[in-house]
Amino acid sequence: MKHYVHAELLNRPVKIVLVGGGGNGSRVLEHLICLHKAMVAKGHPFGLDVLLIDHDTVSEANIGRQAFYPCDVGSYKALTLINRANMALGDTGWDAGIERLTPESTALRDADIVIGAVDNRAARHAIVTCLQQSYSDRVYYLDLGNKSGTGQVVLGEIPCKKKGCDSPWLLPHVGELFPELVNPLLDTDDDDTPSCSLAEALERQSLFVNPAVSLWAGNLLWQLFTVGEIENHGCFVNVDSMTVLPLEIDQQTWARYGVQRHLEHVSSS
Numbered sequence: 433m434k435h436y437v438h439a440e441l442l443n444r445p446v447k448i449v450l451v452g453g454g455g456n457g458s459r460v461l462e463h464l465i466c467l468h469k470a471m472v473a474k475g476h477p478f479g480l481d482v483l484l485i486d487h488d489t490v491s492e493a494n495i496g497r498q499a500f501y502p503c504d505v506g507s508y509k510a511l512t513l514i515n516r517a518n519m520a521l522g523d524t525g526w527d528a529g530i531e532r533l534t535p536e537s538t539a540l541r542d543a544d545i546v547i548g549a550v551d552n553r554a555a556r557h558a559i560v561t562c563l564q565q566s567y568s569d570r571v572y573y574l575d576l577g578n579k580s581g582t583g584q585v586v587l588g589e590i591p592c593k594k595k596g597c598d599s600p601w602l603l604p605h606v607g608e609l610f611p612e613l614v615n616p617l618l619d620t621d622d623d624d625t626p627s628c629s630l631a632e633a634l635e636r637q638s639l640f641v642n643p644a645v646s647l648w649a650g651n652l653l654w655q656l657f658t659v660g661e662i663e664n665h666g667c668f669v670n671v672d673s674m675t676v677l678p679l680e681i682d683q684q685t686w687a688r689y690g691v692q693r694h695l696e697h698v699s700s701s
Contacts, residue, residue, distance in 0.1 A: 445478040453486035453509035455642035457549030458499035463650030535561035545572040554616035575606035581672035583645035
């Protein structure tokens with residue numbers, strides 16, 4: 433099976449909201465810069481319009497693992513990264529939001545694609561809840577997550593509950609495939625506890641797991657916007673065993689995760 437890019441995204445600015453500017457978020461923003469330039473070069477009339485949401489500031493422990501430098505310590509991550517992106521591109525007005533996303537937030541309501549680069553279940557739950565109140569019929573939700581040496585990239589679609597626009601061929605999102613990842617009751621006190629040093633942070637996760645996860649996320653968007661279709665809507669990365677397993681757009685694959693889609697009589701174009 434194949435999934436085809438939402439056609440309207442080929443003729444207007446693609447509104448991306450990136451939630452999280454840490455290990456995965458700071459790296460995926462670098463790929464969004466490249467993707468914007470590539471899309472415009474290949475004929476997209478507008479490219480990307482990015483909003484980065486993060487309430488945190490840069491600490492010394494972030495240097496070396498995230499996309500920050502010693503001069504950034506103490507500054508807001510979102511402002512630092514977005515200012516750097518706009519300077520690199522020269523002709524964009526990408527924006528930053530200094531806030532902690534909650535289920536009541538309105539920042540996601542006009543998004544075309546939300547990229548979740550968050551490290552706890554409460555934040556994922558907030559993203560899903562917000563997107564269900566979106567102004568759009570369906571919104572892409574690209575989830576990036578990782579543990580010590582493994583990570584997942586899952587592109588799904590979330591229908592707007594208010595409009596009743598559910599469809600049987602929507603790509604299942606991370607909350608459908610892995611319900612435990614969006615259950616805030618399963619969060620523990622140390623899930624997002626900041627590290628005091630780079631050495632301590634590296635005891636908790638591999639140095640290159642974030643760049644690896646963000647690279648595959650960027651590549652997925654690259655295929656979606658340049659080829660216009662995808663046969664896999666995510667992957668599972670293991671930097672310890674140096675393997676990447678695709679997440680196929682396939683009913684049987686989804687059924688193994690407990691997701692039922694009845695597509696026999698529905699076109700996926």
